[in-house]
Amino acid sequence: MGRITLEKVQKKFGDVEVIPPLDLEIDDGEFVVFVGPSGCGKSTLLRLIAGLEDVSAGEIRIDGQPATDKPPAKRGLAMVFQSYALYPHMSVRKNIAFPMKMAGMDQEEQDRRIAKAAQALNLTDYLDRRPGQLSGGQRQRVAIGRAIVREPAAFLFDEPLSNLDAALRVGMRLEISELHNTLETTMIYVTHDQVEAMTMADKIVVLRAGVIEQVGSPLELYREPRNVFVAGFIGSPKMNLITGPSAGQHGAQTIGIRPEHLDVVPSGGTFTGTVGVAEHLGSDTFFHVHVDGLEEPMTVRADGEVSLHHGDTIHLEPQPDKIHRFDADGLRMA
């Protein structure tokens, strides 16, 4: 069981309020991703749940039990750190065994669980090595192994993939997702990478300056961003956000159109501009288009076969039912 409830949780460092009072409900077995730009308080929030930071006010409950004043060791949560935080003086085996040793588990059960975790994480051949002798990906696996053997109520991941190279990151992302499917344990995952958030989460919590901007499934956030910030943060490449007369025509302060919701038309179209940079990915091509009267270039996703080059004129027509409208406060309009 791993149901986590935050009620009016607040965090101040001195006079600085990092997290204003905040409510959040995390269901058992959910994969929740905290995402936001750096400094948005996502790691602090995770550390509050872990118990590594004390809340300034509010209540944290784990499985209905008050946990606010419990030390981290007593909360039954496991954490994977960005720096892996392995014990450098212990072998991989001892690293993985450490939480079980602390729990006073009998040796046979320890060995059984180590063997199981090592097999699941491809670490069997490395059990007697020290962390210093392992690659980044292997160290990350050891950190995960150390977390899973104690069968915690929930896993907390603090940007676990940001120290890995791009190829490895994609692989580990899949492994963690699969792990979640197998274990069906609650996972809370902090990242600044919205692609990780979109691909892994059951539920995404978008944070900015300690405030929850929106909570929802990846597709909810993608389809109906609650405000301009979420609209701009979720989705890659970014949504085109347009202000001025073009937005006024739709009765909004700002309109948002995702690159994939702009059609390239032979002539006419709402927007006409010249192609700046064209990024050919094979399956798709992204054009950065300088549209007359707009400050920012627009991004358009087109078919991989479309051949337009730098300086070519391009006509664009947004799909009418895919235009997001936001009011003067940046909030989504019905």
Next chain:
Amino acid sequence: MARAVSTQKKVMWTALAWAFGLLLFFPILWTFLTSFKSEATAIADPPVWFFFDWTLENYTAVQERSNYPLALTNSIIIAVGSTLLGILIAVPAAWAMAFVPGKRTKDVLLWMLSTKMLPAVGVLYPLVLLAKWLGVLDSRILLIVVLMLINLPIIVWMLYTYFREIPGEILEAARMDGASLRNEIIYVLTPMAVPGIASTILLNIILAWNEAFWTILLTTVDAAPLTKFIASYSSPEGLFYAKLSAASMLAIAPILVMGWFSQKQLVRGLTFGAVK
């Protein structure tokens, strides 16, 4: 990328390094040789190198004239005692500064180091008067306390830099893994801190062993360590180079042996934890 170095250059640098090393080693070698000479050979001009009648008479004379075992015992007790006392005080101090730094931690550290810039002789008079008043002149306990105080800033600084190297996330990981404070200290902190503490102990034993200002001025007989023992041979009766050399060899031998066996730790200690 490794730099390509020609063999010629390598030979040149090796020779230069050896020459420099031998230059530094020369005084010790000369003392060693002189300690086996007769007093007449010791002051011979031109100096005699290896071909003289090797004799142990200086060592015998030194043993007869002064109490080497007592001086050695005093040196060991004072050096080890002041170091351990210093460690006892410095570990919690460095710990607090490394793991729970306050606003003024950096200032406190610098202030502590600045006390090392004070000329020792400046506090000689008050210290002697104080010791006299307390009735602890020429006692080991006085030297243990004084040397501890003198080396404390260095001990705190060294430990602080070592403790700073221990990543906080590892301690947090231990906490998440269910370790109590006691287990965190036993299984995670101590094993990671021990090499640093060991280096600090070694370096400070050597510093205390060689300290020659306070040890000579604050002792007469009972608490006189090896530094005083050597000094007593540059005596009013005139210089006896051979005997002085024999006394010096006897004084530095224990620390040389210790240094030889703990070279690796020492180098780590001397670089203040900068080399990982």
